Every structure is written in C-alpha cells, then in structure tokens.
Amino acid sequence: MDKTSLANYPALTYKDERVSIKINCPGDCDYTKISFPVKYGLFSRIETQELVFEFNLNHEIRHAKSKADGWSHPSEWMKRTIGNDWVYYSTGGYAGVVESIGEYYLPNLMYQTNSLLGGKPFETPEVTKISDDWHTLLSKIVVDTPSLPAKASQWLGRVKQVLPEDLARKAEKLFAISGARATVLPPDARHSDYDIIPITIQDGCLYKCRFCKVKNKKAFQERTRQDILNQILELKALYGRDLVNYNAIFLGEHDALNAPMDLILYAAKTAHEEFGFANSYMRKPMLYFFGSVDALLRADDRLFDRLNRLPFHTCINIGLESADDDTLSLIGKPVSAQKVRTAFEKIQTINQNFAQVEMTCNFVMDRGLSDAHNQTMMDLVRGQINKTRPKGSVYLSPLKFGNPSREILFDFYHLKTQSRLPMFLYIIQRL
Ligand code: SF4
Known part of the structure; x- marks a missing residue:
C-alpha cells in the first residue's frame, strides 16, 4: 500500500489513567517467523488495566488478551478467525514449538484436532471469559470525559455495536x-x-479415503467461471474495508489441482485484481490449494510455469499419506505406492524448476502403522535426496484426533532429524 492510500487511515491515540485507545495502528506488513508476538495489518486497539482488545477495519474484534494474574503468559493472546473461532496462541514455553510446526506460536483450537502439542487453554476461566463474554467486557468500558476526541468516541461506539x-x-x-x-x-x-x-473452484475430492476425517460426500465437480466470479464479488463485499489486510487466497475444496488449468489461473488472476492485492497493506500475495496424487500426475506442465509467472507465491499441498501399499490399503487410500513415489519425484522437480511455486506433501503418522510405512517414507525424504533442501516441506499428520501424545512427538523428532527436507507436524485447522 502506498503512502497516499495510507493517508485514508489516519492514526489517533488517546490515553488517560484508565484506558488507552489507538486507532489505525500500522502493524507489520510481512508475515514473519519470530519469537515475540507480531500484529499484522492495520488495526485499532483498546487497553484497560484488565484487558487488551484489537479490532479490524470493520470494527470486528480480532485479537484479545487478559492482563489478569490467571493469564498464562504475557506474550500469549487470542485471535478470532473470519470463521468466528477463537484460537489461543501459546508459546509452548518455546521448547520444541518451532521445530515441530515451523512457527514460534502454537495455535490451540476450540475444537478437536490432531495436534500432539498444547494444553487446554479453553478450559481456563480467563480464556473462556474472553471467548464467551468479550462483548460484555467491552460494553463495560465507558470513557466519559470531554477530553476523548470525537473520532475515538465514535470508534468506541461502533466497535460496541458489533x-x-x-x-x-x-x-x-x-x-x-x-x-x-x-x-x-x-x-x-x-x-x-x-x-x-x-x-471454491471445485467441490469434493477423488478418493474418499477411509482414514480422512475432513472429507465430505460430494463427488469431484468443478465450478463454472461465473460461479467463481460471483463468489469473488460477494467476498469482496463481505471482507469490506478490512480487505486491505489480506493478501492470500485458498482455492478450495480438497483438490483444486484437479480442476482445469485455465480455471485455476482464472480464479487466481481475478481474485488478485478484484481484491486489489497490488495495493494491499500486506505484501507478497500468497496462493494456497490442495492437490491429489492423480491430479499432480495428470497436471499439464504449463500450469506450473504459468503459476510461476503470477503475482503470487503459490503453495500446493499434496496428500501422499504413505509410500507403502499395505499402509495405503489399511487407511483406505485408493492409490498405489508406485504412484506416490512418482508424485514425490514430480514434486521435487517442480520445486527445483519454479522459484514461485512450492509443492509440499503430507504423510500420515500413527504408532499403529507398520515399520514399512516409515521406512518407505524415509527412502523418499532422505534416500532419494542427496543433500538438505530448504524448499518442499513434508508434513506429518497424526491419524488420531484429540490425542496429544509425547510418544508420537518423540517419533516425529526422530524422523525429522533424518529428513533432508523440512519436516513439520500438520495441525488440521478449519476456516
Ligand atoms: S484425504 Fe483428501 S482425497 Fe482423501 S478423502 Fe480426505 S480430502 Fe478426499
């Protein structure tokens, strides 16, 4: 975003002994991996002796933390997602979090997932007070003084109205x-x-794997261009003023790579234009989607070249799950180990040839799986790669939900130290 556009968001600060209000704070404009809390985008903040609440440009709450003694750590905070979930970001004591997930803060989710790490912050009173009752806490903040600037008073009225x-x-x-x-x-x-x-550029997926807990019943079906355009225009209206704080799109659902090349490129280019990403506050636009083994093997080579020329850095995540036929059959994934190996090789080639495209992949992880599963996976991520590569992360996805486990975490570290590709845990997170 250039300086002229920033002038549309004038900053304002008010402070007395009970409350501080900061409107249009300029947060970081690049997502960074750093061991202290960073806030992104343009936002506004109210702080009292008890709490800190932050709001987006639509006056909707987006971050919160309590200053009460019962709050675990001053650097931990809560975030409300656009899907209206609260996520509690914990430091995990810094021990092992960045090695495990590639990020310095661990997202603790309100719903069951496959995370191996973290505690139960949503069972603590300070956290539930915010997730369940943030609006009551906000309503109680009354700044009744003539020294409060009119703009700050209007802003406070508006955030309370949401x-x-x-x-x-x-x-x-x-x-x-x-x-x-x-x-x-x-x-x-x-x-x-x-x-x-x-x-959404397509619905459903090709395989309906038995192990998968996130699938739906829809058969694979691509959407039309008109449908995609309608979504983009409705999303533009829905994100409203806060759209300038976004620079990333996710092309859903579970196998966008299996959609026709022209449709993928149309969706990405139209979104970039309509959402005004060239003038977003956040820099370096990102494009994310999933792909299946068959979609990758069938994919037109020109697709990756064209993605590479888009104004996005593109990350495509492929569910490989296992390179062992018995494991694939056990988890009910209808692809052969041979296809998985070929897909893995294609991933490496794409990663080496296209700087703006990163292919990543997933393997399942569970103590009940055979040694052959880990061995065949290590043959790929170590045996087939002669030296460490920084690109092309491999994510290990625990099969069980709601089952944090130190033993499985230990298994993960053991595999990670041998891998020549970056290896992380996949914490399944919804929108
Ligand atoms: S793992 Fe992917 S392909 Fe398999 S059922 Fe789940 S969403 Fe579909």
Whole structure:
C-alpha cells in the first residue's frame, strides 16, 4: 500500500489513567517467523488495566488478551478467525514449538484436532471469559470525559455495536458464499497466519479415503467461471474495508489441482485484481490449494510455469499419506505406492524448476502403522535426496484426533532429524 492510500487511515491515540485507545495502528506488513508476538495489518486497539482488545477495519474484534494474574503468559493472546473461532496462541514455553510446526506460536483450537502439542487453554476461566463474554467486557468500558476526541468516541461506539451474533451471522454468510465451511486448510497457510480468503473452484475430492476425517460426500465437480466470479464479488463485499489486510487466497475444496488449468489461473488472476492485492497493506500475495496424487500426475506442465509467472507465491499441498501399499490399503487410500513415489519425484522437480511455486506433501503418522510405512517414507525424504533442501516441506499428520501424545512427538523428532527436507507436524485447522 502506498503512502497516499495510507493517508485514508489516519492514526489517533488517546490515553488517560484508565484506558488507552489507538486507532489505525500500522502493524507489520510481512508475515514473519519470530519469537515475540507480531500484529499484522492495520488495526485499532483498546487497553484497560484488565484487558487488551484489537479490532479490524470493520470494527470486528480480532485479537484479545487478559492482563489478569490467571493469564498464562504475557506474550500469549487470542485471535478470532473470519470463521468466528477463537484460537489461543501459546508459546509452548518455546521448547520444541518451532521445530515441530515451523512457527514460534502454537495455535490451540476450540475444537478437536490432531495436534500432539498444547494444553487446554479453553478450559481456563480467563480464556473462556474472553471467548464467551468479550462483548460484555467491552460494553463495560465507558470513557466519559470531554477530553476523548470525537473520532475515538465514535470508534468506541461502533466497535460496541458489533455484537457476537453479528459475527456469527457473518461467518455463516462466508460459508454460504463458497457453499460450505472449509473443514481443513492447507498446512502451508501457516505462512499467512491462516488469514486467507476462501474461493471454491471445485467441490469434493477423488478418493474418499477411509482414514480422512475432513472429507465430505460430494463427488469431484468443478465450478463454472461465473460461479467463481460471483463468489469473488460477494467476498469482496463481505471482507469490506478490512480487505486491505489480506493478501492470500485458498482455492478450495480438497483438490483444486484437479480442476482445469485455465480455471485455476482464472480464479487466481481475478481474485488478485478484484481484491486489489497490488495495493494491499500486506505484501507478497500468497496462493494456497490442495492437490491429489492423480491430479499432480495428470497436471499439464504449463500450469506450473504459468503459476510461476503470477503475482503470487503459490503453495500446493499434496496428500501422499504413505509410500507403502499395505499402509495405503489399511487407511483406505485408493492409490498405489508406485504412484506416490512418482508424485514425490514430480514434486521435487517442480520445486527445483519454479522459484514461485512450492509443492509440499503430507504423510500420515500413527504408532499403529507398520515399520514399512516409515521406512518407505524415509527412502523418499532422505534416500532419494542427496543433500538438505530448504524448499518442499513434508508434513506429518497424526491419524488420531484429540490425542496429544509425547510418544508420537518423540517419533516425529526422530524422523525429522533424518529428513533432508523440512519436516513439520500438520495441525488440521478449519476456516
Ligand atoms: S484425504 Fe483428501 S482425497 Fe482423501 S478423502 Fe480426505 S480430502 Fe478426499
């Protein structure tokens, strides 16, 4: 965003002994990996002796933390997603979090997922007070003094007018635009702190694997260009003034790579233009989607060249799951180990040839799986690669949900130290 556009968001600060208000704070404009809390985009903040609340440009709450003694750590905070979930970001004591997930802060989710790490912050009173009752806490902040600038007073009135019910309705509207809530986002979306705009270019997936907990019943079907354009225009209106704080899109649902090349490129280019990413506050636009083994093997080579020329850095995540036939059959994934190996080789070639395209892949992880599963995976991520590479992360996805486990974490570290590709845990997160 250039300086002229920034002039549309004049900053204002008010402070007395009970409250501080900062309007249009300029946060960081690049997502960074750093061991202290960073806030991104343009936002506004109110702080009292008890709490800190932050709001987006639509006057909707987006971050919160308590200053009470019961709050675990001063550097930990809560974030409300566009899907209206609260996420608690914990430091994990810094021990092992960055090695495990590639990020310095661990997202603790309100719903069951496959994370191996983290505690139960949503069972602590300070956290539930915010997730369940933030609006009551906000309503109690009254700044009744003539020294409060009119603009700050208006702003306070507006943030109080946005009720929890409004935010819940807005999330439902978001899900309705694309047809359904995204039950899973690519692990690579961590590079944008999961701040993505979802556009469905296809429904369903090819395989309906038995092990998968995020699938739906829809057969693979691509959307039309008109449908995609309608979504983009409705999303533009829904994200409203806060659109300038976004620079990332997720092309859903579960296998956008299997959609025709022209449709993928059309969706990406139209979104970039309509969302005004060239003039977003956040820099370096990102494009995320999933792909299946068959979609990758069939993909036209020109697709990667064209993606490479887009004004996005593109991350495509492929569910390989296993390179062992018995494991694939056990988990009910209808592809052969030979196809998985060929797909893995193609991933490496694309990663070496296209600087702006990063292919990542997933393997399942569980103590009940055979040694052959880990051995065949290590043959790929170590045996076939002669030296360490920084690009092309491999994500290990625990099969069980709601089962944090030190033993499985230990297994993960053991595999990670041998891998010649970056290896992380995949925490399944919804929109
Ligand atoms: S793992 Fe992917 S392809 Fe398999 S059922 Fe789940 S969404 Fe579909």
